[in-house]
Amino acid sequence: MRAITWICLLASTLVVTAADYPLKPVPFHEVDMTSAFWRPRLETQRTVLVPFAFGKTESGVAHLQAAADALAGKKTDGHRPHRFIDSDLYKVMEGAAYLVKLRDDPKLEAKFDAIVDVIAAAQEPNGYLYPSHTTGVGAEKDMMGDKPYEFVVHSHELYNMGHMYEAAIAYYQATGKDKLLKVAEKNAAHVNEVFFEGDPKYNGGKPIRQAPGHQEMELALVKLYRVTGKQLYLDMARKFLEIRGITYVPDGEGVMSPTYAQQHRPVAKQTKAVGHAVRATYLYSGMADVGVLAGKTAYAKALDHIWANITDTRMHITGGLGAVHGIEGFGPEYELPNADAFNETCAAVGNVLFNYRMFLLHKDAKYLDVAEVALLNNVLAAVNLAGNRFFYVNPL
Template sequence: MVRSYFCLALALLAVPAAAAERTGYPVTPASFEAVTLTDEFWLPRLQTQRKVLVPYSFQQTEQALGDLKVAAAILAGDKPEKLPAPERFRTSDLFKVMEGAAYLLAVERDPELERQMDKIVEVIAAAQEPDGYLHPARTLYPHLQIDMMGDGKYAYEDHSHELYICGHLYEAAVAYFHATGKRALLDVAEKNAQHVERVFFAGDPAYNDGKPVNQAPGHEEIELALVRLAEATKNPRYLKLAQRFLDIRGVTHRPEGEGVFSPTYAQQHAPVTKQTEPVGHAVRATYLYAGMADVAAMLGVNAYDEALDKIWTNIVDTRMHITGGLGAVHGIEGFGPEYDLPNADAFNETCAAVGNVFFNFRMFLLERDAKYLDVAEVALYNNVLAGVNFAGDRFFYVNPLAADGARPFNHGHAGRAPWFGTACCPTNLARLIPQVPGMIFASDDSGLYLGLYAASRTKLSLAGTPTEVVETTKYPYDGRVEVTLRPERPTKFAVRLRVPTWTADRFVPGELYHYANSNESAPPISVKVNGAEVKFQTTKGFAIVEREWQADDRIELLLPMPVRASRCRNEVAADRGRIAVTRGPLVYCAESPDNQGHVFNYLVSAENVADSANEKFVSIAGAEVLSLSVDAIRSTKAESLEAARLTLIPYFAWDNRGTASMEVWIPANEATLRANEIKVSDNAEQFKSAHASHTFDQDREAAIIDGRLPKNSFDTTIPRWTSWPERGKPQTVELELAKPTDIRTVEVYWYDDRGGVQAPESWMMETYADGQWAPFALYNTDAYGVATDQFNVVHPAAPLTAERLRLNIQPRPDAAAGILEVVVTPEN
């Protein structure tokens, strides 16, 4: 039987006798491919995954496949005329799409998709070096000094992403092996893992002067992937290798520097067992915590338990957005100080929400506590699903809780993007969503667990008896869940039905958020068996019903879903005087297509939310979603206040109708409303002047900083700067800032008329401060982009204050360069 991503049944491994009592997760989830969905909410998303998202993602990762093909040609003795530029991590995106495709094959074999996968596997195998090393950038350029990769293989593990790519290779290989039984990619993965073990912990004469590298990777991923490799191969050496990488983190190496070069950025500031709060890059962190949970369970060790508990508690008490988003802070894409949870400026990378699901689902399997499923659910239904549009071909990298509808926030876009230069988020969605059915049912020695709720069916062994379990529900819009049990013979076991945190006094576990009307008693939850209400006890968030079950016994769980208003702790400055509206597991937001004027100009009283709420299903981009409307007060252009209705939609549904304004945390008093009212941001205020080396006499330099945002790269309705008619000649554009500015981002929107003026071949930037020019050091996953129809965003690698910026532009040989706007976003 194929095992799901989460069904890590490693108890079968030959675990050393010295291991502690616990070996393997105590809870076993039903494998996703063994669960048949009939769900109105999730089934359409799985169909979109198969028809659109995965095929589209394969198209978008063709460049990564091209890198592997060139590497394979070089290893075969060919000498390609032109090599692609070295790139650190895009191969990982291809591997993630392959993993997602393998999950689709596990559910339903598709000969065409399988042939496509087999061809890619052949390329990967051919691109692997004889000793097992696999990274096309280094096969193409063995000793070239490459930014963030050092001057050779494994020369700069802090940022090279070499082991991160290996991890995603292993996960794709395991998934494809389980789906098809084919070992070719699994053999590549094993060869690489044994190479990594040799180079990092034994020593290999071809690497690091023969000395063991003995350093944990900057970007975690290989740790949890090695656990999966051990499960697939039944070889515990990979499990021990995962443990070794965990146990040397923060011990054998600690970076020195600030920002992305700091020891906290990659959780290398202390041994993992001594870490007590989440720090650094949020995706790296959640992958680390997931790996710690895996190794703890599979090797039967408890050394990581205290750290995991403290980290999780700190996240839900101080550092998680109400949408389940993690990593609020730009610059490091990660965790800032406690209670630093901005709204419009929130980062909340889609990948971090995916990592939040991974981490919390594992914690549920480890601790059998529903609070972890509650966090996973909130992150999944809100932040994760917001990351992709209903059509499956437009994405969010950044997930703010407010947007003004004009300024770019999503890696150069004011709304959703068709793809990203750093494409980790779309490809993570490609592999997570097919696994959701594997989070619905689980079992242990005592009986059945019902986790996420969705209309579905599966067959499990409960108390030794094969039992069909059928679930009927319209969750997340309706809290009625009906479960029919069909054991092959009468059998006694416990059924644990998750009672989500949102049914009590707060929306999500932790101390950050509480319902605003604390005196309002929560509607009662009821459980019926065969139509008769039964008493139940609740333990660790599960309502437990234990009895001897007969075929066709029916359980009904009723989870009332009133509309609720939440307040945030006062320590969170961004949410003072505001409320957030939720219903069931869904966070709601106001979006401008549904409302009159800008949504920042509305006020809603917490006391009126529940009583005034009306519910209605509406169609958004072909999807049926439940909208709400509540009594509100609106500020008019005359600055007067008038009664109004405010319409809200689920947060996951926003920006499916074009770029718009959006807000989750709504003012709850007039003072907050007045401070919140939309004020048109003038980018020109950031600058004193703009000067270019050459300007066409019908264009003007001031257009670069006039605050007029383009609709596309051939927008002729606004002014522009071009260097026409100087084709192919290098150009400089110098921008003087209005004052010394702490830089968060610099964003460039190229003009391109598809003729004489085109987006350039390349560019780079310098900054002026303290009397001298210096190169602008890029954030580690950034590049100087030349994409059209979007802002090309760069972040500084470390905190940076600048007085001037200088863009050095190399146009295409037969074209001039042009810019529509440069936006500088300062740190708040």
């Protein structure tokens, strides 16, 4: 459902800061979309797609409500949702925020506000927000651990929060309402303490210092920095990138392979696209942002190599990435099958995110060419014209 946010608008929430990209983007809330191609599609999303998607993510709201009930001392027996259903809800909320700016929609805004109330109630006093652990009855214990942050490589605790940050920022920029933004900042302070300073309640009081198993937090923290101006958030994004492939390297195969979540080597030394394609493109987007804003010049060199590797050897003609089923990711160079290609829609969205940033960095239209190919031929093609049917995979 990440496609919702990017079909809404390419230039989302970037705001100019002291050190920034050579090309300065315009924030989405300062744009009036009048294009005869895009405007009707955005209206379809406002009237059909987003309400449909909210219906599909009602279990995410119920998951959060169960956490709120648990914190209030109520029973939550029998509640077994997926550990990252919350992230799907947050993505829909981000898209809804963009559409509220497109046209006043009191009904949609009221829906958003009601969900924000549930999210705020589901947050623990210290800022932790992950209903599966709060309720103690989440599904897939083998993928989330028995207690908070015990299995960061696959729990999606930080991934979920990254998408919540993005939803909060978009809604704040669209409406000026900051209740969800305050939830995001409270969680970010908690994450910083637990991962980089040490909290007696977690990991024996020692800083966890482990990068997220699914990248997203990094680019979301950069957005939080841009909106609030608080250096802490940029520093956190930088630290998460600096420790990736250093403090923790998985030792296994498949989803526990070192390359699966790009943890096989430090990010500045990576030169080829490997592993899960969505994770990879989110990583590269975060690297581009932090590279510019925090002066990590080595990241640009690494990204130049990675971009060439993707476009020369690992990208379908549609802009689709991640041809291999199972790992939902990159196979060997030139392994680009037709009928059984995976090419997850989210990976195409990530391809747009990455190339958009490369364009801002290098001022070269070739990056927008790739972004446009992926946006029009994979992202848009994954949603029907009516706005209520979707493709998760996109074979040729």
